[in-house]
Amino acid sequence: MKLGRISVDTPFGAVSRLVAVDPTKNRVVDLATAELLRRQAKGATRDAAQRFASAIFPGSMSAAIALGDIFLETAHEAVEARGDDAATPISSVNWISAVDPPLIRDGLTFVKHIRQFHERVGAEPTEALLEIPGYFKGTPFTAVGHDAEVPKPFYTDYFDYELELGYIVGRVCHNLTPDEARKALFGVTIFNDWSARDVQKIELKIGMGPGKGKDFAFGIGPWIVTMDEIGRLDDLEMTVRINGKECSRGNSAETVWSPGELLAYMSISEYVQPGDLIASGTVGNGSGLEIDRKLEVGDVLELEVSRIGTLRNRVGPPEEKRWWPERRKKFW
Amino acid sequence: MKLGRISVDTPFGAVSRLVAVDPTKNRVVDLATAELLRRQAKGATRDAAQRFASAIFPGSMSAAIALGDIFLETAHEAVEARGDDAATPISSVNWISAVDPPLIRDGLTFVKHIRQFHERVGAEPTEALLEIPGYFKGTPFTAVGHDAEVPKPFYTDYFDYELELGYIVGRVCHNLTPDEARKALFGVTIFNDWSARDVQKIELKIGMGPGKGKDFAFGIGPWIVTMDEIGRLDDLEMTVRINGKECSRGNSAETVWSPGELLAYMSISEYVQPGDLIASGTVGNGSGLEIDRKLEVGDVLELEVSRIGTLRNRVGPPEEKRWWPERRKKFW
Numbered sequence: 001m002k003l004g005r006i007s008v009d010t011p012f013g014a015v016s017r018l019v020a021v022d023p024t025k026n027r028v029v030d031l032a033t034a035e036l037l038r039r040q041a042k043g044a045t046r047d048a049a050q051r052f053a054s055a056i057f058p059g060s061m062s063a064a065i066a067l068g069d070i071f072l073e074t075a076h077e078a079v080e081a082r083g084d085d086a087a088t089p090i091s092s093v094n095w096i097s098a099v100d101p102p103l104i105r106d107g108l109t110f111v112k113h114i115r116q117f118h119e120r121v122g123a124e125p126t127e128a129l130l131e132i133p134g135y136f137k138g139t140p141f142t143a144v145g146h147d148a149e150v151p152k153p154f155y156t157d158y159f160d161y162e163l164e165l166g167y168i169v170g171r172v173c174h175n176l177t178p179d180e181a182r183k184a185l186f187g188v189t190i191f192n193d194w195s196a197r198d199v200q201k202i203e204l205k206i207g208m209g210p211g212k213g214k215d216f217a218f219g220i221g222p223w224i225v226t227m228d229e230i231g232r233l234d235d236l237e238m239t240v241r242i243n244g245k246e247c248s249r250g251n252s253a254e255t256v257w258s259p260g261e262l263l264a265y266m267s268i269s270e271y272v273q274p275g276d277l278i279a280s281g282t283v284g285n286g287s288g289l290e291i292d293r294k295l296e297v298g299d300v301l302e303l304e305v306s307r308i309g310t311l312r313n314r315v316g317p318p319e320e321k322r323w324w325p326e327r328r329k330k331f332w
Numbered sequence: 333m334k335l336g337r338i339s340v341d342t343p344f345g346a347v348s349r350l351v352a353v354d355p356t357k358n359r360v361v362d363l364a365t366a367e368l369l370r371r372q373a374k375g376a377t378r379d380a381a382q383r384f385a386s387a388i389f390p391g392s393m394s395a396a397i398a399l400g401d402i403f404l405e406t407a408h409e410a411v412e413a414r415g416d417d418a419a420t421p422i423s424s425v426n427w428i429s430a431v432d433p434p435l436i437r438d439g440l441t442f443v444k445h446i447r448q449f450h451e452r453v454g455a456e457p458t459e460a461l462l463e464i465p466g467y468f469k470g471t472p473f474t475a476v477g478h479d480a481e482v483p484k485p486f487y488t489d490y491f492d493y494e495l496e497l498g499y500i501v502g503r504v505c506h507n508l509t510p511d512e513a514r515k516a517l518f519g520v521t522i523f524n525d526w527s528a529r530d531v532q533k534i535e536l537k538i539g540m541g542p543g544k545g546k547d548f549a550f551g552i553g554p555w556i557v558t559m560d561e562i563g564r565l566d567d568l569e570m571t572v573r574i575n576g577k578e579c580s581r582g583n584s585a586e587t588v589w590s591p592g593e594l595l596a597y598m599s600i601s602e603y604v605q606p607g608d609l610i611a612s613g614t615v616g617n618g619s620g621l622e623i624d625r626k627l628e629v630g631d632v633l634e635l636e637v638s639r640i641g642t643l644r645n646r647v648g649p650p651e652e653k654r655w656w657p658e659r660r661k662k663f664w
Contacts, residue, residue, distance in 0.1 A: 128538045131660075178655065269486075
């Protein structure tokens, strides 16, 4: 099943709704509406049906995933029973990030990207990458969905993208083995780890992970494909287009750490949450850095992954600069 | 005002409650109960009074802070009107983390610690520390409160603490100036950035920030002191005791970046949330690394900050190791 989130205007403001997506029928189905109609047909009052439907299909994808199996089971049943009565044409939809993750973690697993990135910056990879599956954490509060405009940060002259897979976690994970972790995945989406390379370079020297280099935007969407539908994760074709022109192509084949190993490691001594997004790290050829291309205002970026879809965003004008730190005097 | 969170057992399971703390009277006041009684005395039905009281005083401190001024105003009024009828002796309380932050960010601002840390590890600080206020992000899902036992991670032979201030954010922050950011603070608490130094060292080489070096526990408490009560932030005495014996002492005087500058920087191009915890970085003398002391199972650590209180935790036995990655073959 393909599951996403859309924003719908109401007299009381915009609300977030969960939808099942059927690109072959060119439609999305509002899950809470389909379930409400199904419950009413089975004898529930409208108020009770609404209460039940919105408990299973709230506006938050991570809250829905946190319910466990009943979420996906009921989604299938509701679409089967009343999908035709709760459908909207796919072209009229206002997408938001497919999931609202409690936390974003992003690894570095694709062998080709690790090689190419280091060739490009002229440094040998650290052997620490062979010891543990390193990752950084990103704020979940700048997640953006399909077709959103992403402002170029005012503080960067080297704006870049990173084409990645986003693994969506299905349950609370704590001290899992790789096998258990693989089974704990809910689905996969396309993830764009937008990057401000110049600031990232300064942050790299400090060694506490990216802040302004990454946290201004994370692209998530257009929708999640559930694990039962996606099947294998190592044979996906991954393509980048800028302004309609293909500029690079990669695939998900060769990783130093598998998705299960990555999530298992993240779960050690901590609690990975349902709906958390675990990103794969950039696929080989998946960044502008590897093909000498910087993004500029107005560029339209499309990231396509086979069996998932296409995540498209336009680079928007920078926000106004209100403050940036001035360099301090050396105190050592 | 001093505000904290406690866990209370009920026939339906443990619930989290917000309390106002009065150490001079040796008591805490359950805020929702005090407000419920006050509303009833003003004519509300019990159900309506409960609905109102739990909307202002939910179990989540960050959700309460997100309400804005009405939270603190009503807390003062409720304690004034009905504090005596909703009080519990402070000694019988089961503390949990004083706030449940949507996200933890931790900076590096105390001059003395930066000097001493680098002397200790035998390296000069990077000049990047003078360019921007760097910080890392931590998972909020391992926050622990006063008196909780913190398991020593099974994967470390160098378990350490870091005594820091935790600034609690009062509202959504986006592109703020340092002045605006200072005014956006809600209060201050004691923060312990527990550290596994050996793994932290491997992660530092990867450059994506700490993961297993930090994310297993963050100590937050015992309570928050609001900004109107704490006054200045640069004259706090900060003391470390292990097993009852003072082992180091520092103060909050000399910083390379002020709390307002730190939060202003974090707010650039992203959205810092109400209840987010912004840590100051370790105070000078505030880590075992600086005094050559490693923590072992059974150690009782007390972190005291003047005008706030003492955050105490015991080091517990490790959890069972279920999996740890094996080193990969070099692929470049």
